[in-house]
Amino acid sequence: MKIEFLQQAIDLAIENPRNGGGPYGAVIVHNEQILASSANLVAKNNDPTAHAEVLAIRLACQKSNDFRLTDCVLYSSCEPCPMCLGAIYWARLKEVYFACNRLDAAKAGFDDSFIYEEIQLAPEQRKIPMLQIEIADANKPFQAWNTYPGKIPY
């Protein structure tokens, strides 16, 4: 952990509201060098997935031409929300360091803490109901995946 990378994530987050973005910043480090960084661009890009962590991960993957960031460390101005946490696992990052936490985000009016609560409920009991529907072809995509010799596992 190098505190200057966390400071850079925070500096991005402090600067960002006056540029039309949210108060979040993230930096991805590989071999003690910054590989990618981003602030939050949700409102600016009309993209609810444009959190700082997601954008930094996407950028780092483009730069390294790989969908995995196995040896990389993420520094974030705030604890990653569940969406960003999922992205961190899919990207196979090594470690994550953050400054504020989900409760600080909630105090500032963001839903991080609420989504952490929702995710623990049964899908059908959530505020946004999520319902499994029985349908004959449900397993056909995984069958197509398992039997296709040219697939790219990820």
Next chain:
Amino acid sequence: MKIEFLQQAIDLAIENPRNGGGPYGAVIVHNEQILASSANLVAKNNDPTAHAEVLAIRLACQKSNDFRLTDCVLYSSCEPCPMCLGAIYWARLKEVYFACNRLDAAKAGFDDSFIYEEIQLAPEQRKIPMLQIEIADANKPFQAWNTYPGKIPY
């Protein structure tokens, strides 16, 4: 719920492995019309966040010029993973319908179920350690956000 939209999500998912993508598809519906749809493009785009649901949400937001999809319904070939679940909340979707669930995904070799387990652990106890670091400027981004009159809340 209209079963033909779920069938379309599944059909995208069945077709996708032979195009270099993962076995997932998603369709977003507004006023009983398809607004956007996508298959999984993780390996194809070198983007670990390019799940079908995330891509469909991003596309629907671009089309509607809004970072919220308040009156829209998502149909997915599989239960959304935690990353996609987070994206669904941030996009403020109305309802979600899916065919397979996280256990079916796990059987096919995908980490959905594992990430659902990880998210319930304390951040520092996860397989990817996530550590809060004390730093003087931690709350400055939220202070900058709260005091900036021109901010765009999202």
